[in-house]
Amino acid sequence: MKSSKPIKLLVMGSLFILMQACAPTASLKKPEVDLPKQYVSGAKDDANTAAIQWKDFFEDPALLRLIETAVSNNKEVNIMLQRMYIAQNEIQERKGEYLPFVSVGVGAEVENVGHYTINGAAEETLHIIEEEEIPQYLANYEFGVSASWEIDVWKKLRNSAQVAALEYMASKEGRNFLVTNLVAEIAHSYYELVALDNQLVNLDQNIQLQEKGIEVIKQLKQYGRANLLAIKRLQGEMSKNKAEMYEIMQEIIEVENKINVLLGRTPQPIQRSSGGFLNFRPKMIQAGIPSQLLQNRPDIRQAELELTAADLNIDVAKANFYPSLEIKAWYGYQAFQTAYLFSPESAALLLAGEIVAPIFNRSAILANYKNADARQIQAAYEYEQKVINAYTEVANNISSLGNLEKQYQLKNEQVRALTESIELVNQLFKSARAEYLEVLLTQREALEANMELIEIKRKQISGTVDLYRTLGGGWN
Secondary structure, eight states, rough: OTHHHHHHHHHHHHHHHHHHHHOOOOOOOOOOOOSSSSSSTTTTOBGGGGGSSSSOOOHHHHHHHHHHHHHHHHHHHHHHHHHHHHHHHHHHHHHHHHEEEEEEEEEEEEOOOOOSSHHHOOOOOHHHHHOOOOOOOEEEEEEEEEEEEEEEEHHHHHHHHHHHHHHHHHHHHHHHHHHHHHHHHHHHHHHHOOOOOOOOHHHHHHHHHHHHHHHHHHHHHHTTOOOOHHHHHHHHHHHHHHHHHHHHHHHHHHHHHHHHHTTTTTOOOOOOOOOTTOOOOOOOBOOOOOOGGGHHOOOHHHHHHHHHHHHHHHHHHHHSSSEEEEEEEEEEEEEESSGTTTTTEEEEEEEEEEEEOOSHHHHHHHHHHHHHHHHHHHHHHHHHHHHHHHHHHHHHHHHHHHHHHHHHHHHHHHHHHHHHHHHHHHHHHHSSSSHHHHHHHHHHHHHHHHHHHHHHHHHHHHHHHHHHHHHSOOOO
C-alpha cells in the first residue's frame, strides 16, 4: 500500500498540470470571397492571357531585352531572393528542433572544497577513519555523448516547421508579384519614352511648319498684304514650342534614368523603337473568368499561404499551454585521473525525463495565443481585401480599354480634320481670304490634338499592360 502513494501523487500532479494547461478557444475567421461569374455580362470564355509568358506577350525586341535585364539585375528582386533563402533556411532550422540533439564533449575541472561544507566534512571523516591523505585539489575528467529530445506530443515543433515552409512559399509568391510589377513598370516606362519621342517629333514638325509660315508672311509683307504683327505672333508661338521641346527632352532623360534604376545600373541611353507608334495595335487581352484570379495572381496566392500559416500558428501557440516532455541522456567516462578515464569502472550513465507545464507564466503565453488569433483574423481580412482589389483592378482596366478605344477613334478623326485644315487655311491666307490668326489657331489646335492622340495611344498600350498584370501575368 505504501508503494502506491507515490503513484497517486504522480497521477494527481499530472491531472493538476493538465487542468492548468487547458487553452482557450480561438475565434478563427474563414475568408468570405464572393466573386461574380464573369467580368462583363455574357462573357464567359475561360481563355486567359495571364497564362502567356512575358517573353511571348511583348513583341518589341528592345523592350524584351530591357525586361530580361531587369528581372535578373533589379536590386529589389535580388533582395527578395535573399529573403527567400532566409525563409528556406528557417525550414531546416525548425525541422531540426523536433529531432534529437546529440553532442560529444570533453571536460576537465579542479575543485577545492571548503573545510566547513558537507563535502569538506566528508573528506575529513574519511581521512580520520581510513587515515588516507586526500589531495587538496580534486580533479575530474570526463568524456561522453549527451542527447536531449523534446517529444513533440502536441505537434508544436512539426507545425512550426510547416509554418516556416508556408512562409517560404509565400515569399516565393511575393517575389513573383514583385517581378509582375517590375515587368509592367518597365513596359510602362518604355512606352512612355516612345510616346515622348513622338511628341518631340510632332513639335519639331510643327516648328518647321511655322518657320515656313513666317517666310510666307515675310513675302506677303513686302507686297503690303501682311504686317509685322503676324510675324511676331508666329515667332512667339514657335518660341513657345521650342521651349516645350526642351521640357520633353528633360522628361526623356528622367524616364531613361528611371528605367536604368529598374535595371539596376547607372544612367545611360535606352535603346528603343519609336517609329510607327500611332499605328501600333495593342495585343488583344482575354480576361477569362474572375475565379481564375485566385490561381493566377501571385499576391492572392501569397495572402492565401500567409493565411494558412496563420491558422497553423494558432496551433503552435496553443501547444505552449500543454506540458512538454523532454528526455535527456548522457553516457561516457569520468575519473579524477586521466589514467583511469577509459577504464570500465569509470563508465557513467544518466537517463532522465521530465514533464513541464507552465503555471506562473500563463499570462505571457495567453497573450501570445491571442496575438496568433488576431493575426489569423487579420490575414483573413487581408486575403479578402486582395481578392476584392484584384477584381476591381481588372474590371477598371477592361472598362478603361473600351473607353480609350472610342476616345482614340474620335481623336484620330479630329487630327485628320485639323491636319487637312492646315493646308486649307494656308491657301486661304495666301489668297487673302483668311487672317493670320486663323493660321495660328489652326496650327495650335492641330499640334495639341496630335499631342493628345499620342497620349491616348500611350494610355491604350499602358492599359493593355495593366490588364495583363492585374490578371496575374508577367511573372512566369
